[in-house]
Amino acid sequence: MFVSTYESAIDAKGRVSIPAPFRAALGGGTRIFLWQALDGSGCLEGGGDALMAMYRATLTRLAPQSEVRKALVNRIIAGSADLKMDETGRIKLPENLCKAAELTxxxxxxxxxxxxxIWNPEKHAAFNAAMEAAAAAxxxxxxxxxxxxEVLHQQGVGNYMGPKLVEGGEG
Amino acid sequence: MFVSTYESAIDAKGRVSIPAPFRAALGGGTRIFLWQALDGSGCLEGGGDALMAMYRATLTRLAPQSEVRKALVNRIIAGSADLKMDETGRIKLPENLCKAAELTxxxxxxxxxxxxxIWNPEKHAAFNAAMEAAAAAxxxxxxxxxxxxEVLHQQGVGNYMGPKLVEGGEG
DNA sequence: ACTCAACCCATTGAGGCCCATGCGCACCCA
DNA sequence: TGGGTGCGCATGGGCCTCAATGGGTTGAGT
Known part of the structure; x- marks a missing residue:
């Protein structure tokens, strides 16, 4: 699971290091998919093979010629950059995605x-502030x-024995 | 799986390079089928042997003399161009399909x-804009x-263990 | 003989791969 | 508890391979 927040720099060649904990969450895979977040928040969203396979399965469940499916396939499948990490855990961010998310x-x-x-730092700060307020509601x-x-009950009906779910595969 | 979007040029002889990642998705096959998209979006649709085999199996499931089947066979089977990639991964786009999809x-x-x-760039940009709006709804x-x-639940009923699916065959 | 198309070769430019370095953090030992 | 040391991670840079594109030649069909 991808947890926590890290900062990284774009170098002269347009490369960024994926934070080491995120590389671990990718489970050793070196293929990275990146696309613009669907909700218009202006950030990029990314994941590895496993996530893309999940999305494929998800999209396949939607009615084949529906507007919903076509829109999602366009954004997630066609709209993704298909990247490969180098030996040191870096990817090259495509121009169009950098521009769309205002990454400098x-x-x-x-x-x-x-x-x-993946966020522009200023936009991320603003987003954080908004989420902090929303979370406190x-x-x-x-x-x-x-x-x-509900999750507790689903696990051990009424008998709370402490958290039990474990991290499974990769991301 | 065919992921991401790439731009390519038609040369003086009417040839285009298939993007390398798509050639990889074709699994080494050099036969390419191209036809006009059924939904009237004005783009071409294409795939390799594996996709055409899937379509054959699909069409065979339809009632033999039904209008539906005849229409689909006409568009996909009769309407397809059957092309072969050259050594450098290029195909020659047929005249009629170029004209239909306004490819220059x-x-x-x-x-x-x-x-x-396969899209005319301007039409693709317009399509993207429409899909972006639809996806954000x-x-x-x-x-x-x-x-x-649903996909998550189908995998590990209720017990979330992280993404698990893996990439299977080709397209 | 002429035309069209398929096959082959050449060029160049970008992207991937590899090596090197420096910093920070964590661990170990005193 | 404090200082030292070593490893891992982030970053910079150079080189080399491969992909994209242009052009030429040969063979077959008309």
Whole structure:
């Protein structure tokens, strides 16, 4: 799972080092997919083979000629850059994606569970501020608490024995 | 799987280089099929032996004398150009398909999972813009999220263990 | 004989691969 | 607990390979 946030620099050749913990989350794979976040937040989203395979399975579940599927395939499949890490864990960011996400010299890698995000640092700070406020809202806290309880019950019906789920495959 | 988008040029002899990652997705085969997209989007659609075999199997499942089957056979089977890549990975685009898709000097190859598309660059830009708007719509994002959850549950019922699927065959 | 197309060779430019370096963090030992 | 040392990670740079494109030649068909 992709957890935590790291900062990295774009070098003169347009390369960035993937943070080592994220490389570990990729499970040794060297293929990286990058695309623009669907929600218009202006960041990039990325993942490895496993995530793309999941997305393929997901997209295949949608009605073949539906607008929804065509839009998602366009954004995620056609819109992805298909990159390969070098020996030192770096990728070359494509021009168009850098421009779209306003990435210049320094960037932020933010964990997003199955995927990670790449942010312009200023936009990321603004996003953080907004999310901090949203997270503190009572309905957010309540929704979280309720969902957590459901997971607990699903695991050991009523008998809470501490967290049990473990990290499985890779990302 | 055909992922990402690449630009290529038509040379004086009417040839275009298939992007190297797409050649890899073809699994070493040198036979390429090209036809006009069924949905009227004005692009061409293409694939290799494996895709055509899939289509053959698909069409065979349809009632033999049905209008549906006849229409699809006409468009996909009769309507396809059967091309062969040269040693450097180029194909010669047939006149009629170039005219139908308004392909002149530069073209776009867009990944479409099991197949790829060939676009006039301007039309592709317009299509992208429309798809970007459609993808950002709340109902699209929700449909995607729901389908993704289903895939997750299908894998490890409720117990999230991280992405697990792996890339299978070719396109 | 002429035309068209397929096959082959050449060039160049970008991208991938590899080596080198320096810094910071963590661990170890005193 | 503090200082020293070593390894891992981030970064810079050079080289070499491969992909994209242009052009030429040969063979077959008309």
């Amino acid at each position: 010299d320094r960037i932020k890698f933010a964990g997003n569970m199955d995927s990670f995000q 009572p309905e957010t806290l309540e929704a979280f608490g309720r969902a957590y309880s | 000097d530069r073209i776009k190859f867009a990944g479409n999972m099991d197949s790829f598309q 709340p109902e699209t994002l929700e449909a995607f999220g729901r389908a993704y959850s």
